[in-house]
Amino acid sequence: MSTDDAHDPKFGEYGGQYVPEALMPAIEELADAYERYVLENEDGFMDEFRERLADFGGRPTPLQYAEQLSARYDTDVYLKREDLLHGGAHKLNNALGQVLLAKYMGKERIIAETGAGQHGTATAMAAAHLDMPCEIYMGETDIARQRPNVFRMRINGADVNPVTVGRGTLKEAISETMRDWATTVENTHYVIGSIVGPHPFPKMVRDFQAVISEEAREQTIEKTGGLPDAVLACAGGGSNTMGTFAEFVDDPDVALYAVEAGGSSLSVDEERGVAPNSATLSTGEEGVLHGARTKLLQDSDGQIMESHSVSAGLDYAGVGPELAHLVDEGRVTPVNVDDDHALEAFHRLSQDEGIIPALETAHAFGYLEEHHDDLGESVVVNVSGRGDKDLETVIEETSKRDLDIAPDMSVFDTGGMMNPDSGHTDGDH
Amino acid sequence: MGLERVFERDDPAFIPYLTAGDPDYEASQTYIEALERGGADLIELGLPFSEPIAEGKTIQDAIVRSLEAGMTVGRYFEFVEELDVDVPVVCMTYYNLVFQYGDSEEGPRPFVEKAAEVGIEGLVVVDLPAEEAGPLRAACDEFGLDLVFIVAPTTTGDRLDSMKTQVSGYVYVQARLGVTGARDDVDDATEESLARLSDWDVPKAVGFGIKTGDHAERIVSAGADGIIVGSALIDIVAEGHENGDDTETVADRLEAKARELKEGARRGAQNRPQPERT
Numbered sequence: 001m002s003t004d005d006a007h008d009p010k011f012g013e014y015g016g017q018y019v020p021e022a023l024m025p026a027i028e029e030l031a032d033a034y035e036r037y038v039l040e041n042e043d044g045f046m047d048e049f050r051e052r053l054a055d056f057g058g059r060p061t062p063l064q065y066a067e068q069l070s071a072r073y074d075t076d077v078y079l080k081r082e083d084l085l086h087g088g089a090h091k092l093n094n095a096l097g098q099v100l101l102a103k104y105m106g107k108e109r110i111i112a113e114t115g116a117g118q119h120g121t122a123t124a125m126a127a128a129h130l131d132m133p134c135e136i137y138m139g140e141t142d143i144a145r146q147r148p149n150v151f152r153m154r155i156n157g158a159d160v161n162p163v164t165v166g167r168g169t170l171k172e173a174i175s176e177t178m179r180d181w182a183t184t185v186e187n188t189h190y191v192i193g194s195i196v197g198p199h200p201f202p203k204m205v206r207d208f209q210a211v212i213s214e215e216a217r218e219q220t221i222e223k224t225g226g227l228p229d230a231v232l233a234c235a236g237g238g239s240n241t242m243g244t245f246a247e248f249v250d251d252p253d254v255a256l257y258a259v260e261a262g263g264s265s266l267s268v269d270e271e272r273g274v275a276p277n278s279a280t281l282s283t284g285e286e287g288v289l290h291g292a293r294t295k296l297l298q299d300s301d302g303q304i305m306e307s308h309s310v311s312a313g314l315d316y317a318g319v320g321p322e323l324a325h326l327v328d329e330g331r332v333t334p335v336n337v338d339d340d341h342a343l344e345a346f347h348r349l350s351q352d353e354g355i356i357p358a359l360e361t362a363h364a365f366g367y368l369e370e371h372h373d374d375l376g377e378s379v380v381v382n383v384s385g386r387g388d389k390d391l392e393t394v395i396e397e398t399s400k401r402d403l404d405i406a407p408d409m410s411v412f413d414t415g416g417m418m419n420p421d422s423g424h425t426d427g428d429h
Numbered sequence: 430m431g432l433e434r435v436f437e438r439d440d441p442a443f444i445p446y447l448t449a450g451d452p453d454y455e456a457s458q459t460y461i462e463a464l465e466r467g468g469a470d471l472i473e474l475g476l477p478f479s480e481p482i483a484e485g486k487t488i489q490d491a492i493v494r495s496l497e498a499g500m501t502v503g504r505y506f507e508f509v510e511e512l513d514v515d516v517p518v519v520c521m522t523y524y525n526l527v528f529q530y531g532d533s534e535e536g537p538r539p540f541v542e543k544a545a546e547v548g549i550e551g552l553v554v555v556d557l558p559a560e561e562a563g564p565l566r567a568a569c570d571e572f573g574l575d576l577v578f579i580v581a582p583t584t585t586g587d588r589l590d591s592m593k594t595q596v597s598g599y600v601y602v603q604a605r606l607g608v609t610g611a612r613d614d615v616d617d618a619t620e621e622s623l624a625r626l627s628d629w630d631v632p633k634a635v636g637f638g639i640k641t642g643d644h645a646e647r648i649v650s651a652g653a654d655g656i657i658v659g660s661a662l663i664d665i666v667a668e669g670h671e672n673g674d675d676t677e678t679v680a681d682r683l684e685a686k687a688r689e690l691k692e693g694a695r696r697g698a699q700n701r702p703q704p705e706r707t
Contacts, residue, residue, distance in 0.1 A: 018524055018556045020483040022581035022606055178482040183607035288525040301502045302529030303479040
């Protein structure tokens, strides 16, 4: 558990509580509940949380030595296998924590937003597990590219509300969920899916996710007798990033790399208000969005830009305020990997290690491929989620590129999905 | 003395809201001038932000139309300078636009300085609670602007005390929970909210959901010093835009609606409780 002052809503200049007045009492109530139940374990909340994470979630997840990658890079590569957590991503740690907390607080209804669908799926699962009604907001663009997760949410009993405003991705879904919350705040808890939003969300979500680094740190010491030289995690909003870093922040010899989505380019189209990337830590400017002061992709007026990543889960114009602060402090190094290299890394990890990673996760492996010589002798990479949900996107995006590493699917070709020479390059099937 | 001059006890204030530049710059100017003819005592003029988390669909759509038609912060200030109205203008927006304007090292100060220069008399920043408002309050004091806060039905206790010390001009009383949008009835939460603010010495203007003259009458008779109406007016703008109606026709409808709301408010004032009522 973190040792920073839980009462302090800020990380340096970042963080705070920038929300419409109607929500202020709810976030004050939540801050109080966070301090009592999460930090002070009132009524045995954290004991129950840990027990449910073990029995329902399947913790601890393994720290696996990656033989092929280690040989390839001449570096000891360890994989923190959050893809093996129930639901297939780290998201359950936070969702289960918050839904349980809502139950302790006497709330009657759960709402959440989701980008890639992993957080929505985890929330729907946690809500079903704890018998709470649940509604998920998801942008229509993301619904189209993450259909398996939409079905998983529905199967678990959640209602999925499509968000058609703007480009229909995560930032619109967050805004829409905040609107719902402003209307229903008296009986509803909003399970924010990352270390974003007003205090106490960034700290609380980090604390629920810190179990990743708590285990990874112990497991590394157990396996190697010491700490790793570097820890890598992909960064969108930043929940798996902060979860993976939290217990290493006070180990100054462990380098921490937050791998963002470089998208198709790091340049920005100010005219159209579009950033063809989601590299907020690398290229963003300070501002206020969704309840917190943080780094944002925005134009010179302060209007929020449309971001882009091949990975829906990284496609967000903001980032957690704690990460922004740690980057300014020089403790976390922000780096980025573009869509092409992330796709390559997706195929490489699948072939070399037999692990099909989420496209989010693949960004971290893309960085490892390019920079392994600079990372020291042992590296921990967080496998934040598994890639089943991304297969449709991977098929479509692979078909647009000439990737040597991609499998030749032409022998099975009925619609030309994988073969760029087939004449069917739109992924239509 | 600032915006409080607008609120005369015998003539309740009618405060319309429109998003500047909706559906385009010129039409929007004409619409605001029509609202003044219809009886507006003060204009809340929206500066559109791309992520309007406190707004319902009506105002969200207005914001999208305005941004797509090219509204920027710079154009907004020009818009205010060119407006041909005699009533005060209050800028309603979100904090990121205030924070980003000019040299970001100076926080909200350059925005407030420019706002004062173009004649804006007050600010409502919907995602800036009193706890985070220190730098903006200081800048408003420096340049003589009022800083209006919104009180929600959920606001109680210490939070009310803290807002009471920071608010100036008037207090925006949110009539019910939720986001902006016209409704078909008036929530009882309004009366409770007004009762909680009975010892505040700033005027109380009630908004969220007011749609008709009858609503206005009921809100003012419950003790409000003014009414704020946005979505019901934007519905007229949106319908005119969708139907391709000419600007003058839509302006006439807005003027008529403004008159209905102002007259409703005046009827409400006739049976308003005495000031000593708690």
